[in-house]
Amino acid sequence: MGRPRQFDEGKVLEAAAEIFWTKGYNATSTRDLAECTGLTPASMYNAFTDKRGLFMRALGQYLERMLRERIVRLEMLPSPGSAIVGFFDEIVDRSLKDLQHRGCMLVNSALEVTPEDYGFQLFVASQTVTIEKFFYGRIVEGQRVGEIPADQPVDDLARMLLSIVMGLRVLARVRPDPKLLNGLVGPAMAMLNLAWPPRKKPRARSREKTGAKVK
Amino acid sequence: MGRPRQFDEGKVLEAAAEIFWTKGYNATSTRDLAECTGLTPASMYNAFTDKRGLFMRALGQYLERMLRERIVRLEMLPSPGSAIVGFFDEIVDRSLKDLQHRGCMLVNSALEVTPEDYGFQLFVASQTVTIEKFFYGRIVEGQRVGEIPADQPVDDLARMLLSIVMGLRVLARVRPDPKLLNGLVGPAMAMLNLAWPPRKKPRARSREKTGAKVK
DNA sequence: ATTGTTTTGTAGCAATTGATCTATAATATG
DNA sequence: CATATTATAGATCAATTGCTACAAAACAAT
Numbered sequence: 001m002g003r004p005r006q007f008d009e010g011k012v013l014e015a016a017a018e019i020f021w022t023k024g025y026n027a028t029s030t031r032d033l034a035e036c037t038g039l040t041p042a043s044m045y046n047a048f049t050d051k052r053g054l055f056m057r058a059l060g061q062y063l064e065r066m067l068r069e070r071i072v073r074l075e076m077l078p079s080p081g082s083a084i085v086g087f088f089d090e091i092v093d094r095s096l097k098d099l100q101h102r103g104c105m106l107v108n109s110a111l112e113v114t115p116e117d118y119g120f121q122l123f124v125a126s127q128t129v130t131i132e133k134f135f136y137g138r139i140v141e142g143q144r145v146g147e148i149p150a151d152q153p154v155d156d157l158a159r160m161l162l163s164i165v166m167g168l169r170v171l172a173r174v175r176p177d178p179k180l181l182n183g184l185v186g187p188a189m190a191m192l193n194l195a196w197p198p199r200k201k202p203r204a205r206s207r208e209k210t211g212a213k214v215k
Numbered sequence: 216m217g218r219p220r221q222f223d224e225g226k227v228l229e230a231a232a233e234i235f236w237t238k239g240y241n242a243t244s245t246r247d248l249a250e251c252t253g254l255t256p257a258s259m260y261n262a263f264t265d266k267r268g269l270f271m272r273a274l275g276q277y278l279e280r281m282l283r284e285r286i287v288r289l290e291m292l293p294s295p296g297s298a299i300v301g302f303f304d305e306i307v308d309r310s311l312k313d314l315q316h317r318g319c320m321l322v323n324s325a326l327e328v329t330p331e332d333y334g335f336q337l338f339v340a341s342q343t344v345t346i347e348k349f350f351y352g353r354i355v356e357g358q359r360v361g362e363i364p365a366d367q368p369v370d371d372l373a374r375m376l377l378s379i380v381m382g383l384r385v386l387a388r389v390r391p392d393p394k395l396l397n398g399l400v401g402p403a404m405a406m407l408n409l410a411w412p413p414r415k416k417p418r419a420r421s422r423e424k425t426g427a428k429v430k
Numbered sequence: 431a432t433t434g435t436t437t438t439g440t441a442g443c444a445a446t447t448g449a450t451c452t453a454t455a456a457t458a459t460g
Numbered sequence: 461c462a463t464a465t466t467a468t469a470g471a472t473c474a475a476t477t478g479c480t481a482c483a484a485a486a487c488a489a490t
Contacts, residue, residue, distance in 0.1 A: 159399035166386060171343065174343065220437070
């Protein structure tokens, strides 16, 4: 019953996420959103209540497609260590490939949206827990198969990796340098007895891991 | 010559930094600034050119008083390891004591201000280098006196610590939990062979380990 | 006192903001 | 077909935005 929607919700949310990601929440106007999604203000507010509602939905889809997908895919790898290494490798890779240096939409949003918005803070927090649990699970499994040493509390270890990921995303915005981003992951992987960096594309000259300082 | 200023620039910048820190750059209006600083719009624009100018000056003073002061103070400690441990300890402590969970003004700003503002990005980047250099110097010194093992590249190690600090400040905003923040630092300190946490649940004991004043 | 220079106070501009209005169009169901 | 229901389109609202014009005020130098 009623007139059917003329727009693809997935496409709309993708376009909205794109501009929110690029400009930030506050700096994105409803007219920006109307333009990039192709929606009229009426349709926008009818479908998503308000600007914040559209933002939440857009961020949700972004996380589902970017973060959740990655975790599910990596958890299927036979080697738990490869999952952890792969996670960092993909993040570094994506951070460097984004010429606009937008970092991570989740991290960006976490710091911009007002601390008074408790519901949103809770949502962001739960997403970081998702990442933390991924690390936790892979470390436990890695220790079980003898791939990862068990000389540190697993919960703290997982949280340290989480913190490194968040910090990496921040640094990716202001200092998008391959040596920096790849380098900082090294010691953490060494702690887990995992090889870093992973084998790169044959095109690029691979950098052998040495103890010598470069430059 | 000319009419003298009726306001204390330091106080004004402090008040401005406070509200920028709390609400973020975009969400802070010039009227908010006029109210909390006590300045009239005319005085504000006469003294700081525009909103961005005031923000930069306010952030600059914040960093000088918060970050720079801390680094100088900690570098005077006889033990390089204590300097590193103290740095993390103070950040965790401050993050937990801030009931508004505002995190770090530098990190917050880094992610909110538009990536097109190259000058600002450069400024933020240089500040992160300051932190990185602090870690680098303390690690080198710690290795020299045998306090810190030398099994990892120092530059990568310093950068990993930097990343952990940045991540910690992000997490402090959305998950201000003592167990989380203190815990994630543990493995990193263990890697440097440094004791963590520095103080064991100071129940009724007064903080007297150092003579430094904690504001 | 006069002049020159800078700061301060008030009012308000032009533009933009998030959001809503009314009217119309497109569907399902009876 | 008639009716109920929902979506779309375009205009526009009231409020807020960053910022400025203008004149009065407070000093130093002459």
